[in-house]
Amino acid sequence: MALMLSLVLSLLKLGSGQWQVFGPDKAVQALVGEDAAFSCFLSPKTNAEAMEVRFFRGQLFSVVHLYRDGKDQPFMQMPQYQGRTKLVKDSIAEGRLSLRLENITALDAGLYGCWIGSQSSYYQEATWELQVSALGSVPLISIVGYVDRGIQLLCRSSDWFPWPIAKWKGPQGQDLSADSRTNTNMRGLFDVEISLTVQENAGSISCSMQHAHLSQEVESRVQIGDTFFQPISWHLATKVLGILCCGLFFGIVGLKIFFSKFQEAWAGDLFMVPAGTGSEMLPHPSCFSSSSPSLQGPRPKKVITLL
Numbered sequence: 001m002a003l004m005l006s007l008v009l010s011l012l013k014l015g016s017g018q019w020q021v022f023g024p025d026k027a028v029q030a031l032v033g034e035d036a037a038f039s040c041f042l043s044p045k046t047n048a049e050a051m052e053v054r055f056f057r058g059q060l061f062s063v064v065h066l067y068r069d070g071k072d073q074p075f076m077q078m079p080q081y082q083g084r085t086k087l088v089k090d091s092i093a094e095g096r097l098s099l100r101l102e103n104i105t106a107l108d109a110g111l112y113g114c115w116i117g118s119q120s121s122y123y124q125e126a127t128w129e130l131q132v133s134a135l136g137s138v139p140l141i142s143i144v145g146y147v148d149r150g151i152q153l154l155c156r157s158s159d160w161f162p163w164p165i166a167k168w169k170g171p172q173g174q175d176l177s178a179d180s181r182t183n184t185n186m187r188g189l190f191d192v193e194i195s196l197t198v199q200e201n202a203g204s205i206s207c208s209m210q211h212a213h214l215s216q217e218v219e220s221r222v223q224i225g226d227t228f229f230q231p232i233s234w235h236l237a238t239k240v241l242g243i244l245c246c247g248l249f250f251g252i253v254g255l256k257i258f259f260s261k262f263q264e265a266w267a268g269d270l271f272m273v274p275a276g277t278g279s280e281m282l283p284h285p286s287c288f289s290s291s292s293p294s295l296q297g298p299r300p301k302k303v304i305t306l307l
Contacts, residue, residue, distance in 0.1 A: 018044070018046075019042045019043060019044060019046045019095070019124070020042070020043055020124050021040065021041075021042060021114060021115075021116050021124035021125055021126045022040070022041055022042075022043055022126055023038065023039065023040050023113070023114050023126035023127065023128045024038065024039060024128040025128075026128070027128065027129040027130070027131045028112075028128060028129070028130050028131065029131050029133065029213070030101075030104045030108075030130060030131070030132055030133070031104065031132075031133055031134065031135075032104055032105060032106060032132060032133070032134040032161060032187075032189070033103065033104065034103075034104055035100055035101060035102045035103070035104065036100075036101045036104055036108075036130060037098055037099070037100050037101075038055060038098065038099040038100075038101065038112060038114065038128070038130075039096075039097075039098045040053070040055070040096075040097050040098070040099070040114035040116070040126065041094075041095055041096040041097065042095030042096070042116065042124075043095075045094045045095050045096075046094075046095040047092070047093050047094070047095065048092050048093075048095045048097065048116060049070060049092050049093060050070070050118075050119060051116055051117060051118050051119075052066075052067065052068045052115075052116070052117045053066075053067040053068075053087070053097060053114070053115075053116050054066050054067075054114070054115040054116075054117075055085075055087075055099050055112065055113070055114055055115075056112070056113050056114075056115060057078070057081075057110060057111070057112055057113075058110060058111050058112075060113075060115060060125075062078060063076045063077050063078060063081075064077065064078065064081050064085060064099070064101070064112065065077060065081070065085040065087055065099055067087055067089075067097075072087060080107070081101070084101060084102045084103060085099060085100065085101055085102070086099070086100045086102070087099050087100075088100065097114075099114075104132055105132070105187070105188060106132055106134065106161045106187065106188035106189055107188050108130060108132055109130055109131060109132040109161075110129070110130060111127060111128075111129055111130075112127065112128055112129070112130055113125050113126060113127040113128070114126050114127075131213060132161055133161060133162075133211065133213050133214055134159055134160055134161035134189055135160070135211055135214060135216055135218070136157045136158055136159045136160035136164060136189075136190075136192070136209060136218070137157050137158050137159060137218075138157070138218050138220060139155045139156065139157045139207045139208070139209055139218060139219065139220040140155070140156045140157070140220065141153060141154070141155050141205075141207055141220050141221075141222045142154050142155075142156075144195070147197055148197060149199070150197045150198055150199045150200075151197065151198055151202075151224065152195060152196070152197050153168075153195065153196045153197075153198060153205065153207075153222070154193060154194075154195050155168070155193065155194050155195070155196075155207035155220070156191070156192070156193050157191070157192050157209045157218070158185065158189070158191040158192075159185070159187070159189045159190075159191070160189060160190045160191075160192060160209070160211070161188070161189050161190060162190065162212055162213070163182050163190040163192060163212075164190075164192060164209040164210055164211055164212065165209070165210040165211075165212060166178075166180055166192050166194045166207075166208070166209050166210075167194075167207075167208050167210070168194060168196045168205065168206070168207055169205070169206045169207075169208060170202075170203070170204075170205065171202075171203040171204045171205075176196060176205075178194045178195060178196045179194065179195045179196075180192065180193065180194040180195075181193045181194075192209065194207065198224055202224040203223070203224060204221060204222075204223050204224075205221070205222050205223075205224055206219050206220065206221040206222075207219065207220050207221075207222075
């Protein structure tokens, strides 16, 4: 009953205006950093030069681009769309328009619509979805360390939208259980990390990231050999550690002795009296102060001769 009522109302609205608005018949796909085009047209063909054409995001008053009174109205746009839209009006006389949205970002994804109204207060609208995609970086595999008698691997990949299907795969391509973590970066894209602990003789291990919409996959592979699990001789490790500790100890003692001798040389600043004048060690003359009479020795007496 409700479906019949909706159909009747649509037919009544169509009969009063004799045209309908059509937009994209399926979701519009766009890559981050590229442009997207939204087509909107009247059927049957009707001149839309004197009409109001409004492209909106989600709801009618969230204006992406507005055409009114025969010209664009950029001051009505939402701030995030200013300077990024261009309305192509080459076929507006036939009721066909196209909006170009430049430099797509992840935040642009969502529901859009085209609203067209005539001066007779008759209007129609059409809606569609914009799906934004970003293919992330090639996965980077690194070894975190030894955990529970195994090796922990970490796989990182960045700049995805939406988040990818992340998997570890074994030598035969079988899925391996893993822990994953997803973060959103400043560009609104997703950075993904997955970790895996492998045991000895794991063989070839791969990390794959598959895009949910584009059906594209990027993969990296690492070979886990027996050399990663070679046992360490604790006897040898103890010897090496003992040698390093002894070397460090004697190095510190040597530096301490050197600096002690160096300070004594600067503090004493002694010199040897030349042979023939005495073999005792005398303080350097610079140690005396010219302003201290007691350290200058006896002054020569003045001799007066009487005639």
